[in-house]
Amino acid sequence: MTLNVEANPYAPQVARLSRVIDETPTIKTFCFDLDNPLAFRAGQFVQLGVPGLGEGPFTPSSSPLDPGHLEVTVLRTGEVTERLHRMQAGDACLLRGPYGKGFPVEKLEGKDVLVVGGGVGLAPLRALIYQLLSMTDRLGRVVIKNGARETAELLFRRQYDEWAAHKNVSLELTIDRPEAGWTGSVGVVTTILENVPGEIDIQNCYAFTCGPEIMLKFVTQKLLEKGLKAEQIYLSMNRRMSCGIGKCGRCNIGPYYLCKDGPDICYAKIKDYPNVFP
Amino acid sequence: MPSTYVASEEGLARLLEAVQADEVYAAVRRERGPEYCNLRADTEADAEPALREPRPSASPKAFLQPATERVAVYSTSGVDAERSCPACGRRALVGLRACDLKAIEYLDKVFRGGDVADPFYEARRTSELLISVDCVAVHENCFCTAVGGRPFAESGFDLNITPLEEGYLVEVGSERGQEVVERAGDAVREATEEDLRRRDAAREASLEQLRRQTGDWRVSDRIQEALLAKDEAAAWGDEAAKCVECAACTFICPTCHCFYLYDQAGGEEEFERVRTWDSCILGDYHRMAGPAGAKPSPRPGLRTRFANRMLHKYAFSPTQYGLLGCTGCGRCIEACYGQIDIRDVLRGFEE
Numbered sequence: 001m002t003l004n005v006e007a008n009p010y011a012p013q014v015a016r017l018s019r020v021i022d023e024t025p026t027i028k029t030f031c032f033d034l035d036n037p038l039a040f041r042a043g044q045f046v047q048l049g050v051p052g053l054g055e056g057p058f059t060p061s062s063s064p065l066d067p068g069h070l071e072v073t074v075l076r077t078g079e080v081t082e083r084l085h086r087m088q089a090g091d092a093c094l095l096r097g098p099y100g101k102g103f104p105v106e107k108l109e110g111k112d113v114l115v116v117g118g119g120v121g122l123a124p125l126r127a128l129i130y131q132l133l134s135m136t137d138r139l140g141r142v143v144i145k146n147g148a149r150e151t152a153e154l155l156f157r158r159q160y161d162e163w164a165a166h167k168n169v170s171l172e173l174t175i176d177r178p179e180a181g182w183t184g185s186v187g188v189v190t191t192i193l194e195n196v197p198g199e200i201d202i203q204n205c206y207a208f209t210c211g212p213e214i215m216l217k218f219v220t221q222k223l224l225e226k227g228l229k230a231e232q233i234y235l236s237m238n239r240r241m242s243c244g245i246g247k248c249g250r251c252n253i254g255p256y257y258l259c260k261d262g263p264d265i266c267y268a269k270i271k272d273y274p275n276v277f278p
Numbered sequence: 279m280p281s282t283y284v285a286s287e288e289g290l291a292r293l294l295e296a297v298q299a300d301e302v303y304a305a306v307r308r309e310r311g312p313e314y315c316n317l318r319a320d321t322e323a324d325a326e327p328a329l330r331e332p333r334p335s336a337s338p339k340a341f342l343q344p345a346t347e348r349v350a351v352y353s354t355s356g357v358d359a360e361r362s363c364p365a366c367g368r369r370a371l372v373g374l375r376a377c378d379l380k381a382i383e384y385l386d387k388v389f390r391g392g393d394v395a396d397p398f399y400e401a402r403r404t405s406e407l408l409i410s411v412d413c414v415a416v417h418e419n420c421f422c423t424a425v426g427g428r429p430f431a432e433s434g435f436d437l438n439i440t441p442l443e444e445g446y447l448v449e450v451g452s453e454r455g456q457e458v459v460e461r462a463g464d465a466v467r468e469a470t471e472e473d474l475r476r477r478d479a480a481r482e483a484s485l486e487q488l489r490r491q492t493g494d495w496r497v498s499d500r501i502q503e504a505l506l507a508k509d510e511a512a513a514w515g516d517e518a519a520k521c522v523e524c525a526a527c528t529f530i531c532p533t534c535h536c537f538y539l540y541d542q543a544g545g546e547e548e549f550e551r552v553r554t555w556d557s558c559i560l561g562d563y564h565r566m567a568g569p570a571g572a573k574p575s576p577r578p579g580l581r582t583r584f585a586n587r588m589l590h591k592y593a594f595s596p597t598q599y600g601l602l603g604c605t606g607c608g609r610c611i612e613a614c615y616g617q618i619d620i621r622d623v624l625r626g627f628e629e
Contacts, residue, residue, distance in 0.1 A: 009394050010539060010551060011350035011362045051354050052549040054541045056567065078567025092354035094541075212572060239576060240566050242539050245394040249536035250556070250563055252586070253576075255594035260393070272506070274589070275582055278573040 009245050012049055012094035019089050021071075024153045027120055028085055029061065029073040030093070037067035038095070041102030042127040043236065043264040047244055048072050049094035050083045057099075057241040059124035059263065061156075064131055070095075073123035073155070099244035103128050103208060103234065103264050105135075112140035112200035116219050118147045118189050118211025122155045124236050124264075125210050133166050143199050144171040147189030147211075151179055170199070189215060190222045202227040208264070210236035217277035220267055230268035237270075238263050283448045283459060283466035284473050290439070290446045292465035294327065296458050297407060300367030303341045305334050305374075305411070314338045314373070330441045332417035333375040333607060337532030341371060342385055343399060343555075345529075350551040351544055358548075364401035374410040376431040377422050377605035381532030382408070383434060387599040388535050407454055410435040414480055416487040419608030421621055424495045427606050429484040440477045447477045497602070497624055502593040504627045517623050518584040520616035525557035527610035527618075528587070533595075533603045536563075558587050588623060 019031040030048070038046070042064045049055025056078075062071035076085045087093070105128075113132060117125045132142050144163065148154045154173060164171040174185035174192045185192050189211070196202070207228055209219045216235050223233055237258050241251040246260035254273030258265065270276050285293055302317040305328045312328035314336065328334070351361040374382075389399035412430035413420070422429060431438050436455035440447040447469055450456050459466060469477075498504075508514075528534040537553045544550035556563060561575075563583070568574040577583045595603035604620070611619050 007359075008350065008362055008364075008397055010553070011357050012352065012551070014352065014354060014356050049541065051352070052541055052543050055539075077569075077572075081567060094352070213576070214573060240564055243537070245396075246392050247388055247396055247535070247537075248539065248553075248556070249558065250538075252590070252594070254589075255597040274585065275576045278576065 009096070010243065012047070012055065012096045014051070014092050015095045017087055017089050017091050017093060020087065023073060023155055026077075026153065027073060027075050027123075027155060029071050030084065030087070031062075032070045032093075032095070034068055034070055038070055038098065039067040040064055040098035040127075042105060042131045043103035043124060044098035044100045045124075045238070045241070045244075045259075045263055046070075046072065046095055046097030046099070048074075048084070050080055050087075051092055051094060053083055054080050055094055055096075056080045057238060057244070057259070057263070059127065059236070059238065060098075061123040061126040062130070064127055065134055073120065073126070075120040097244060099241070099259055100263050101261060103131075104206075105131055108132075108135075108206060109138050110140065110204075112205035113142045114196065114200055114205060114207040114223075115142070115144045116189060116193070116207065116209040116211075117145070117155075118215040118219075119149070119153065120155060121209070121211030121215070121236070122146050123210075124238070125208060126156060128208060129163060133163065133169065136166055136168055140168065140204070141200055142166075142169045143196070144169070145174075145189060145192050146171070147174045147176070147192070147215075149176045151175055151182060188218070190218050193219065193222045193226065196223070196226050206232050206234065208234045208236070210238070213237075213278050220277075230271055231266060233267040234264050235267055236262075236264045281450045281456070281459075282469035282474065283450070284445055284469045285448055285466045286445045289462075289465040290448075293448065293458065293462040294372060294409075296461040296465070297370045297372070297409070298368065298461070299370035299407060301369045302372060303338060303369070304372035305329070305331075307331070311335055314341065317372075327373055329373055329411045329439060329446070330414055332413065332415045332420070333377065333609075335609065335612065336530060337381060337607065337609060338371055338374060338378055339381065339385070339532050339535075341369075342382065342402060343389070343535060343537070346552060346554045347398060348550050348552050349398060349539070351548065352551070353548050364398040366401050366405075368405045368407075369402060370407040370409065372409045374408060374435070375413055375607070376410065376429060377420075377427055377607040378532060379408065379410050379431050379434040380427055380601075380605040381607075384533045384595075384599060384601050384603065384605075385535060387601065391599070407437075407458070408435050409437045409439065409455075411438070412440045412481060413484050414441045416484055416491070417608060418491060419611040420488060420606065421492045421495070421608055422606035423485070423488050424492050424621070425497050425602050425604050425606040429488060430481050440480055442473075442476050442480055447473055492621075495621075495625070497592070498628060501624065501627065502596060505589055505593045508627065513627070514581050514585045514588075517618055517626075518581040520618050521559070521580060521584055522616050523559055523561065523580060524615050525559045526613040526615065528557040528559055529555060530609045530613040532605055532607060532609070533591075558590070559583055592624070
């Protein structure tokens with residue numbers, strides 16, 4: 001399979017699903033074993049589609065270090081995702097990409113890294129986490145914070161222990177409402193950001209966050225309050241990116257098109273333009 | 279120095295006949311005013327070029343980026359490469375106004391620039407001959423001089439025509455333009471100093487017409503700052519309240535280029551991907567998947583969408599492309615059902 005971006009950026013490639021993983025009651029992961037690896041940087045996105053129906057932008061959740069195996073983790077929330085969720089191994093999907101800049105991994109040498117996910121927002125961040133776990137000897141501390149509505153919606157739960165077992169890596173969870181048997185934090189994800197100044201070096205860190213836009217808003221406010229600068233905060237703004245190459249117009253924040261200048265974009269770059277947050 | 283020629287009415291007709299193209303799109307006379315249309319379509323055999331009228335009411339954008347276009351054909355076994363490739367013959371656009379050339383310069387930055395060029399737009403533009411014409415009549419909504427333009431073109435064309443009181447002055451802007459002149463043989467003669475003086479007088483007359491309707495008004499260099507500095511809610515409320523969300527302004531605009539990609543059945547076991555013009559004024563334009571409670575649109579209110587359109591034209595485009603996204607053609611003014619006059623909106627911000 002070749003992704004025909006050079007010749008026609010709008011033409012999708014047909015890719016057969018190799019496996020579908022049930023993650024939570026509302027989230028599934030779609031796996032592809034590609035003949036020609038789709039090399040992507042953590043944070044870059046692909047357009048994943050259903051033949052005859054349409055496509056949507058999704059950031060792969062798999063490791064950028066293993067480009068032959070692509071995983072895309074999808075919340076069932078609209079027409080295309082509803083149809084994707086009914087698909088099985090062997091079914092034909094559409095793929096094109098990768099698009100966008102990706103996370104600025106090259107800036108992270110010697111820094112502490114804070115990763116804040118909410119709901120399916122942990123999916124794009126998992127690609128970053130894989131990358132970070134492969135380079136812990138060149139990083140300071142890696143602090144992962146993740147929130148979900150309820151324990152059943154905690155994404156990639158099977159992997160948490162393994163992540164936290166890495167040197168200098170910690171992970172903290174929260175759920176929105178109390179549940180029997182849950183001993184972790186309760187409340188929205190900002191409640192577990194209170195201790196951030198004790199966990200990382202605020203002056204020497206970068207923060208990456210992905211989740212609903214309303215969550216990004218409150219996480220950004222909380223991090224600024226805790227002393228991070230706008231330059232240290234990267235938001236994964238996954239808006240309605242369509243063409244992927246900065247031409248169709250719909251994903252702008254100010255003069256930036258998230259599809260080509262993002263979708264992970266530094267808060268300092270966009271903060272003075274309208275409509276950053278809901 | 280580019281070369282200049284003079285042609286009579288009959289000579290100009292012969293010059294235009296010397297254009298070798300499979301598709302010719304030209305500004306032609308119509309009862310309801312000048313319009314761009316495909317001259318090689320059978321129904322247009324008698325159409326006369328409209329070179330002395332004000333700019334046509336619709337821009338030539340549709341010939342550069344069609345309202346609807348198939349961009350890929352595929353089945354579940356793969357893409358049909360041949361039918362997913364752009365194909366077009368040699369093309370010529372005739373009777374473009376200086377503002378239309380400016381719009382093409384802008385669209386070129388969008389579609390041919392960036393990391394990835396749009397192959398469909400590129401294919402159309404590669405072989406395209408551009409023949410522009412000076413505005414000797416100015417539409418009442420024209421304000422090109424306020425946004426850095428002039429009612430005549432000095433670059434960006436293969437041939438430019440200045441209608442004179444008698445006959446036409448033709449300026450060559452490229453080798454391809456020169457070839458057309460050479461094929462036309464004795465249809466044209468070389469221009470004299472006196473002919474050039476007549477051209478200058480014609481141009482001064484159209485500038486004077488514009489001066490009468492727009493005065494010395496110029497959109498200032500500070501417009502970018504002024505637009506971004508205003509408090510959104512207060513600044514756009516009155517103008518946005520007049521908007522009826524029909525999107526006519528974006529479809530008529532020569533630089534608006536937003537599109538939407540969608541997939542549909544294209545036949546037995548076959549699908550096609552189509553793109554169609556879209557508009558940032560429409561409510562669903564930015565909407566993402568998800569329940570309403572998840573706030574799936576970053577610009578749910580008309581006021582924010584109206585502001586985004588204006589900001590894109592005058593504040594973001596200079597950063598993105600080094601050009602304003604407005605050519606001053608004024609077409610959106612007569613297209614607007616809400617009687618929004620973009621000149622008033624701009625002046626309001628400059629006060």
